[in-house]
Amino acid sequence: MADLFSDSALLQDIDRYIREQGDAVVRDIARLVAIPSVEGTPEDGAPYGRAPRQALACGLDIAAELGLRTVVCEDRLGYAEIGEDRGEGYLATITHLDVVPAGDGWPADPFTLREQDGYLLGRGVMDDKGPSVLCLYALKYLQDSGRKLRYPLRALLGSNEETGMGDVDYYIENYPAPLFLISPDADFPLINGEKGIYQALLIARHQPDRVLSISGGVAPNAVPAKATARVRADSLAGSEKVRAVCVEPGIWELTAEGISGHASTPEGTVNAIGLIVDYLLENEIPGPAEFPYFRFLQKLHAATNGSGLGLESSDGRFTPLTAVGGQISTENGVVTQTIDCRYGTTMSGEKIIALLREQAGDAADVQQTADSVPFYISPDHPAIQACIECYNFVTGENQAPYTIGGGTYARHFPKACAFGPEHKDRPMPSFCGSIHGVNEAASRADFMEALKIYILALFRLEELEY
Numbered sequence: 001m002a003d004l005f006s007d008s009a010l011l012q013d014i015d016r017y018i019r020e021q022g023d024a025v026v027r028d029i030a031r032l033v034a035i036p037s038v039e040g041t042p043e044d045g046a047p048y049g050r051a052p053r054q055a056l057a058c059g060l061d062i063a064a065e066l067g068l069r070t071v072v073c074e075d076r077l078g079y080a081e082i083g084e085d086r087g088e089g090y091l092a093t094i095t096h097l098d099v100v101p102a103g104d105g106w107p108a109d110p111f112t113l114r115e116q117d118g119y120l121l122g123r124g125v126m127d128d129k130g131p132s133v134l135c136l137y138a139l140k141y142l143q144d145s146g147r148k149l150r151y152p153l154r155a156l157l158g159s160n161e162e163t164g165m166g167d168v169d170y171y172i173e174n175y176p177a178p179l180f181l182i183s184p185d186a187d188f189p190l191i192n193g194e195k196g197i198y199q200a201l202l203i204a205r206h207q208p209d210r211v212l213s214i215s216g217g218v219a220p221n222a223v224p225a226k227a228t229a230r231v232r233a234d235s236l237a238g239s240e241k242v243r244a245v246c247v248e249p250g251i252w253e254l255t256a257e258g259i260s261g262h263a264s265t266p267e268g269t270v271n272a273i274g275l276i277v278d279y280l281l282e283n284e285i286p287g288p289a290e291f292p293y294f295r296f297l298q299k300l301h302a303a304t305n306g307s308g309l310g311l312e313s314s315d316g317r318f319t320p321l322t323a324v325g326g327q328i329s330t331e332n333g334v335v336t337q338t339i340d341c342r343y344g345t346t347m348s349g350e351k352i353i354a355l356l357r358e359q360a361g362d363a364a365d366v367q368q369t370a371d372s373v374p375f376y377i378s379p380d381h382p383a384i385q386a387c388i389e390c391y392n393f394v395t396g397e398n399q400a401p402y403t404i405g406g407g408t409y410a411r412h413f414p415k416a417c418a419f420g421p422e423h424k425d426r427p428m429p430s431f432c433g434s435i436h437g438v439n440e441a442a443s444r445a446d447f448m449e450a451l452k453i454y455i456l457a458l459f460r461l462e463e464l465e466y
């Protein structure tokens, strides 16, 4: 294949295709949005519940209508495929057809696609039903182009991304891995690395004495906006950040409000649990047996870079390590604090747990609950270069790949990257919302641009040796 970027006949033909298919793309996104594919009770033939299975069936119907071969992988996920197997392996895209619940506050039915001023609105339009349809239409273009494909190309359609990614774990265990895979389930330009994710419980060993209970946070991977504690004290004065109310003689309730955010991007957040813990220690509330545990928590909450616990690290590939204590609870007198660390290639789960145990001393048990190693592929890898060059060619920008602290489908595959199609850099009107939120929206024009990027990138990936 000669240089794609100077093949004006091809580029014009892709533009024509996208113009002609635009309405069909939107219609097919609407068909998928209409299925509220939130994980449900497992049934025969529907391991993640009936609705995600229906969405998978609908996605494969769309693929078949476009003339693509389709395969269902034991009801967990499926794929559309083009090209012939030459025994050299295959390339793939992966997206997902399950969604998070709609939540409250929508001005119209979240499962009926709306179009307003060039934006598509509905649960799943951006995450990840729209991108799923774009992948299928990209495959159709490559197939209909009549160009010889060196590697067969699969558009994998997952149905369990939002709640555990069991679909892709199953696929990787039971099917050969692709030579290279792109996952349009994140942001442009291109994500070539995802930090390791380590989570543990820090379980207090003391019996409550003066701190009767403490609770706060909604999830281990979110900085908490609210926290409360019940303590024994004669008299307390609230502070700027913590309210103290006497609820019965000698018993006080403390409440703090912080600023929430995702654990992988804690800059600018304020941890409400940290505010309470600081207040407890400043006011010398914990008894002698309680003190070491709350002093340990104070070190955790002191800084989101983990420096209070000696976890600080950076490797030049990723942004520095983050450590967030997202949730705290008291059950049967036992206080449990969560910790979520996002770490780079110079750290490991083993090192993190060793440092936590050293800092905890006799005050807490440290129980690991999750550890997923960092995922990294060099920005100089030819496949990464091919994708980013297509992005820059189509948009006229000059962007470079970047790394994140979150986790996408990409990390489950040996050679992969997350590649669009969200543009955090392009502001949307106020009636538009973000993924997982109310009025989830996507720009129709951006989707059409993304389709062109994906078509070109898949052609370029077909040219490479793996």
Ligand SMILES: [Zn+2]
Residues within 6 Å of the ligand: 096, 127, 128, 161, 185
């Ligand atoms: Zn997603």
